[in-house]
Amino acid sequence: xxxxxxxxxxxxxxxxxxxxxxxxxxxxxxxxxxxxxxxxxxxxxxxxxxxxxxxxxxxxxxxxxxxxxxxxxxxxxxxxxxxxxxxxxxxxxxxxxxxxxxxxxxxxxxxxxxxxxxxxxxxxxxxxxxxxxxxxxxxxxxxxxxxxxxxxxxxxxxxxxxxxxxxxxxxxxxxxxxxxxxxxxxxxxxxxxxxxxxxxxxxxxxxxxxxxxxxxxxxxxxxxxxxxxxxxxxxxxxxxxxxxxxxxxxxxxxxxxxxxxxxxxxxxxxxxxxxxxxxxxxxxxxxxxxxxxxxxxxxxxxxxxxxxxxxxxxxxxxxxxxxxxxxxxxxxxxxxxxxxxxxxxxxx
Amino acid sequence: xxxxxxxxxxxxxxxxxxxxxxxxxxxxxxxxxxxxxxxxxxxxxxxxxxxxxxxxxxxxxxxxxxxxxxxxxxxxxxxxxxxxxxxxxxxxxxxxxxxxxxxxxxxxxxxxxxxxxxxxxxxxxxxxx
Ligand SMILES: [Zn+2]
Numbered sequence: 075x076x077x078x079x080x081x082x083x084x085x086x087x088x089x090x091x092x093x094x095x096x097x098x099x100x101x102x103x104x105x106x107x108x109x110x111x112x113x114x115x116x117x118x119x120x121x122x123x124x125x126x127x128x129x130x131x132x133x134x135x136x137x138x139x140x141x142x143x144x145x146x147x148x149x150x151x152x153x154x155x156x157x158x159x160x161x162x163x164x165x166x167x168x169x170x171x172x173x174x175x176x177x178x179x180x181x182x183x184x185x186x187x188x189x190x191x192x193x194x195x196x197x198x199x200x201x202x203x204x205x206x207x208x209x210x211x212x213x214x215x216x217x218x219x220x221x222x223x224x225x226x227x228x229x230x231x232x233x234x235x236x237x238x239x240x241x242x243x244x245x246x247x248x249x250x251x252x253x254x255x256x257x258x259x260x261x262x263x264x265x266x267x268x269x270x271x272x273x274x275x276x277x278x279x280x281x282x283x284x285x286x287x288x289x290x291x292x293x294x295x296x297x298x299x300x301x302x303x304x305x306x307x308x309x310x311x312x313x314x315x316x317x318x319x320x321x322x323x324x325x326x327x328x329x330x331x332x333x334x335x336x337x338x339x340x341x342x343x344x345x346x347x348x349x350x351x352x353x354x355x356x357x358x359x360x361x362x363x364x365x366x367x368x369x370x371x372x373x374x375x376x377x378x379x380x381x382x383x384x385x386x387x388x389x390x391x392x393x394x395x396x397x398x399x400x401x402x403x404x405x406x407x408x409x410x411x412x413x414x415x416x417x418x419x420x421x422x
Numbered sequence: 423x424x425x426x427x428x429x430x431x432x433x434x435x436x437x438x439x440x441x442x443x444x445x446x447x448x449x450x451x452x453x454x455x456x457x458x459x460x461x462x463x464x465x466x467x468x469x470x471x472x473x474x475x476x477x478x479x480x481x482x483x484x485x486x487x488x489x490x491x492x493x494x495x496x497x498x499x500x501x502x503x504x505x506x507x508x509x510x511x512x513x514x515x516x517x518x519x520x521x522x523x524x525x526x527x528x529x530x531x532x533x534x535x536x537x538x539x540x541x542x543x544x545x546x547x548x549x550x551x
Contacts, residue, residue, distance in 0.1 A: 086514075087514045087549075088514070119513060119514055119531075120491070120492055121492075121513055121531040121532045121533070121547065122531065122532065123532055123542070125532075125542070125544065126529075126530050126531050126532060126544065129530040130529060130530060133530075157542050158542070166436075166544055169432050169433075169436050169437070170436040170437065170530055170544070171437075172437055402514075404514065404516075413491065420491070
């Protein structure tokens with residue numbers, strides 16, 4: 075059996091409400107809340123970045139996996155906000171967690187689906203027998219340009235998954251990826267904020283790729299939406315995942331646990347992975363989980379998980395996603411937020 | 423330029439590796455060459471507990487240049503559950519809510535940047551629990 079042997083999530087404590095952002099730009103926050111279903115989002119502290127978020131999430135994954143970190147043979151971090159342009163984020167992470175130095179590491183980038191890429195490659199290496207354990211992480215501290223629609227959603231957080239063959243808590247039954255050249259969202263080198271093609275990001279990008287990956291995954295597995303207790307899709311806002319899930323035949327109840335974006339925002343590479351972590355926090359043995367990510371550019375990775383008896387021994391070994399989402403929140407006003415996100419020009 | 427020193431101190435800054443005297447059990451953090459209690463040179467490497475409490479603290483309202491955008495912030499002397507003591511910034515908090523005896527947990531954070539072009543330097547900070 076091959077699959078997840080330990081998982082962990084992490085969200086910063088800081089928040090900003092949609093109305094705080096809307097007020098700054100003279101916009102109607104009602105439209106954002108009703109239209110995009112976004113109420114508030116996480117904001118990284120000034121001393122947090124993709125590396126620190128990855129370390130905290132992976133620490134929780136190690137606490138649940140209860141394995142010797144030295145046995146991890148590969149570490150991949152997927153993000154669109156790696157702190158260095160050149161120097162892999164995972165080099166810092168392995169030293170922080172006591173992994174390696176006999177370990178293969180790499181940084182992945184694929185807009186919002188870099189996290190599931192890391193998970194997929196980690197899983198594949200274990201499956202191929204190349205390594206005993208592999209760690210795949212999705213984490214981001216994404217930025218939206220001031221006043222842009224993305225400013226309401228771009229948030230920070232991440233989740234980490236250790237893949238292995240022993241004491242599996244969620245077996246990976248099937249995977250499927252769907253990718254095409256779609257110019258819906260991009261950021262050129264040296265540009266600070268990403269560009270997006272407005273409405274073009276919906277139908278031909280998000281919906282097309284998720285739907286195709288999801289349908290192929292269902293065909294491959296000969297399963298139907300009713301076979302699943304939980305489903306999670308990439309969450310660029312609150313509305314899209316509900317829409318795409320409904321179109322595919324999943325109910326609100328099936329999507330409820332993983333649907334955290336209205337209060338978390340879009341954690342980009344950490345989006346569907348944090349949703350999966352929230353599901354694993356409450357999942358029961360035998361539960362089937364359906365997951366499809368999406369990354370602009372564009373592509374989707376799909377997974378079908380089957381939860382095992384082992385899950386109940388690990389759920390309480392580390393903080394849960396809802397602990398991070400609901401407790402110890404510190405709200406920022408727009409000025410503090412602008413300072414935190416370095417949107418204010420200062421003399422160095 | 424702090425890179426070489428930063429690199430040398432990674433085991434203690436990232437993983438809280440301390441030296442435990444094999445003769446008398448005293449924990450030294452950062453690790454030392456000679457035990458301050460019994461003068462032994464025999465140490466084993468141990469990892470410190472990540473939880474503890476605040477022994478004393480100060481609120482920095484006018485910080486050095488590198489930290490001037492983070493003021494006000496708290497720097498505290500913390501006693502960890504295994505008895506070791508260290509100095510750390512207390513992050514993610516209302517500085518007026520910090521008290522002596524408050525329980526804290528050590529987390530992995532960015533400590534400073536070597537200017538705009540240099541390294542990001544990471545290490546431990548404390549959060550209130
Ligand atoms: Zn001694």
